[in-house]
Amino acid sequence: MTARRAAFAVPGDLATLTGGYIYDTRLIEGLRDLDRAVTHVPLGPSFPDPTPADMRDAAERLAAIPPDCPVIIDGLAMGAMDDAVLAGMSAPIVALVHHPLAFEGGLPPERRDHLYRTERGNLDRAAHILVPSPHVASLLVSDYGVAGDRITVARPGTDPRPRRSAKADPPLILAVGIQMHRKGHDVLLRALARLSDRPWQAVVAGAPIDTAHAGMLTRLAGELGLSDRVRLAGRVTGEALASLYESAQIFALATRYEGHGIVFDEAMAYGLPIVSCDTGAVPDTVAPGAGILVPPDDPDAFARALATLLDDPARLAAMADASARAGAALPGWTATAGVVEGILSRIDAGMPA
Structure with a gap:
């Protein structure tokens, strides 16, 4: 044979x-x-x-x-x-x-x-x-x-992931994606700047593949007064990335386009509510009830979606439950x-x- x-x-x-x-x-x-x-x-x-x-x-x-x-x-x-x-x-x-x-x-x-x-x-x-x-x-x-x-x-x-009840305080907004134009981290930063009156912290985990764009993100965070609240963590692997998923309350990726987006499956496996954009394969990947999708390149709409979850604990919990159910059913x-x-x-x- x-x-x-x-x-x-x-x-x-x-x-x-x-x-x-x-x-x-x-x-x-x-x-x-x-x-x-x-x-x-x-x-x-x-x-x-x-x-x-x-x-x-x-x-x-x-x-x-x-x-x-x-x-x-x-x-x-x-x-x-x-x-x-x-x-x-x-x-x-x-x-x-x-x-x-x-x-x-x-x-x-x-x-x-x-x-x-x-x-x-x-x-x-x-x-x-x-x-x-x-x-x-x-x-x-x-x-x-x-x-x-x-x-x-x-x-x-997708691999099965634990769902931890103890979350970061103030609430952690997590974005996972390489630092390049398509991932929309600049949109996320501008949205977060509109929510400065609320308690939150944010981490962007992703390697600076496009060094010029990564430099722009660092400068933008400073210009928007976010340097003390947003950490551009660069490449994060293994246990450190798992810990971020486990302690986050919201997964937020202001992507301009995705052919699928494995990170959305990961977010659902961890039971995280998702804020992202109505573009590419995102609507087919993020399960109904697990996310809020807004138009791409719209910091105001993205900020409103984040505010909905930060301001409404019941909505946040319901979306987290829907996300966890969808994550458990993934192949x-x-x-x-x-x-x-x-x-x-x-x-x-x-x-x-």
């Missing part, structure tokens, strides 16, 4: 603490737990703006994968590859699109157009496409012309891996994926 195997090509450091990298890591682990031999193929860190050297390296690594070994290519690389790189491969390609690259916030129009055309063309070369949410699936159908039967939703899994990572294993098995058998 031929061993079931696969390759998983991921640009940059697999240990990076973003939702996409966490997804990739847990999927590799889950597939291995299902007895599939998965080889991690590291690609250069410059994707989705690859240097010529990283593109050449990717071409060599991907061309070396044999034709009987399906390869999952993370969307950061898949959407930005030269067509010649994919044309030079013999292995079946499974594209993993966390969210379309052209939907990243703050892109110049010419860059957005280039990424759109590149990603659309590259997706045509995939035997199958994996996405984390129905929202991304619908975008690929409506905006990229991908047939729906070529797409499978493999929803991120685990074994289910995610099982969905992907089904696609890989069909490719192994020579069946349409």
Whole structure:
């Protein structure tokens, strides 16, 4: 019997603490737990703006994968590859699109157009496409012309989390997301400045991926008089991050766009009421009754939503209960891996994926 195997090509450091990298890591682990031999193929860190050297390296690594070994290519690389790189491969390609690259916030129009055309063309070369949410699936159908039967939703899994009754005092508002424009931490800061008459503290946990944007956030917090009440904590891992979730009373992410948003699942697993934005996959991810969603880029609306929870303990408790019920019902990572294993098995058998 031929061993079931696969390759998983991921640009940059697999240990990076973003939702996409966490997804990739847990999927590799889950597939291995299902007895599939998965080889991690590291690609250069410059994707989705690859240097010529990283593109050449990717071409060599991907061309070396044999034709009987399906390869999952993370969307950061898949959407930005030269067509010649994919044309030079013999292995079946499974594209993993966390969210379309052209939907990243703050892109110049010419860059957005280039990424759109590149990603659309590259997706045509995939035997199958994996996405984390129905929202991304619908975008690929409506905006990229991908047939729906070529797409499978493999929803991120969630680990069971404790729900602690002892909370921080004053109430802790927690945001988890890398420091970049799309995550909307600047909107959160402006909203918090409108609530200076109420007792609260806030932590933004997330690595300063975009150093210029991170510097702007630090300056903005100072200009708004928030430096003593808001901690821009940078990268927070393990027990320290778990402690923040456990002691927080509100999870707040003023995101401008999400293809899914693993942090929302985490917040619900911890039973936290959520304040976020009605954009991308957020409405499908945040369970009914667990959150208040407002338009993106609207600090006034975001402040009003936070004030609703800070000022109404009964509403806060009811939303926390709804969040905890939704979190307890979320699937685990074994289910995610099982969905992907089904696609890989069909490719192994020579069946349409």
